[in-house]
Amino acid sequence: MFEKILAGLGTILQTHEIPYMIIGGQAVLLYGEPRLTRDIDITLGVDIDHLDKLLGVAEEMSLKPLPPDIPKFVQQTMVLPCLHEETGIRVDFIFSYTPYETQAIQRANKVMIKNTNVCFASVEDLIIHKIFAGRPRDLEDVRSILLKNTDTDKDYINKWLKQFDASSQENDFLKKFRTILSDI
Numbered sequence: 478m479f480e481k482i483l484a485g486l487g488t489i490l491q492t493h494e495i496p497y498m499i500i501g502g503q504a505v506l507l508y509g510e511p512r513l514t515r516d517i518d519i520t521l522g523v524d525i526d527h528l529d530k531l532l533g534v535a536e537e538m539s540l541k542p543l544p545p546d547i548p549k550f551v552q553q554t555m556v557l558p559c560l561h562e563e564t565g566i567r568v569d570f571i572f573s574y575t576p577y578e579t580q581a582i583q584r585a586n587k588v589m590i591k592n593t594n595v596c597f598a599s600v601e602d603l604i605i606h607k608i609f610a611g612r613p614r615d616l617e618d619v620r621s622i623l624l625k626n627t628d629t630d631k632d633y634i635n636k637w638l639k640q641f642d643a644s645s646q647e648n649d650f651l652k653k654f655r656t657i658l659s660d661i
Contacts (some may be wrong), residue, residue: 478566479503480590483517483595484591484593486517486568486595489537495522495527495531495584498581498602499518501569503518507588508626515567516563517567518657519570538561540560555572563592577640584601585598586599603622604622604623604654605634605638611653623661638651638654642654
């Protein structure tokens with residue numbers, strides 16, 4: 478069922494000219510170790526001023542927005558969580574238009590699913606997202622991705638993590654990445 482939803486999202490987001498990339502567990506399934514995931518995380522290359530357009534996309538996909546006050550929730554979190562009621566699969570749309578996210582979306586890999594190109598974060602950008610999230614499961618995902626993708630552009634990852642360290646109070650992103658690298 479995930480494939481059907483991913484292909485549908487790819488088609489509809491392209492039709493509405495909303496730049497995007499699949500991140501999270503679905504992207505880990507593509508590049509790392511198989512694991513259970515019950516959601517789809519999508520980074521959108523647009524600001525929340527595109528909320529109405531996205532609500533149209535959700536309706537076309539039979540996705541029910543979860544927050545009671547959608548505009549307020551999206552304004553506070555930059556996320557529109559939805560539920561595909563037929564399957565119980567959650568789809569989180571994440572609004573982001575930073576220079577990094579814009580570049581990451583441009584670097585996304587197109588993966589053919591049910592005769593549709595679906596944009597997945599590159600290996601490197603998925604690693605950056607996982608390091609940034611920093612939960613134990615995310616760091617284990619980074620390890621498995623690196624083990625399976627030995628040609629990963631580590632310089633690209635180092636560059637962005639160094640920038641995130643410089644602009645954040647939590648400045649150990651690069652250290653986390655290098656620790657994982659040294660362990661494998």
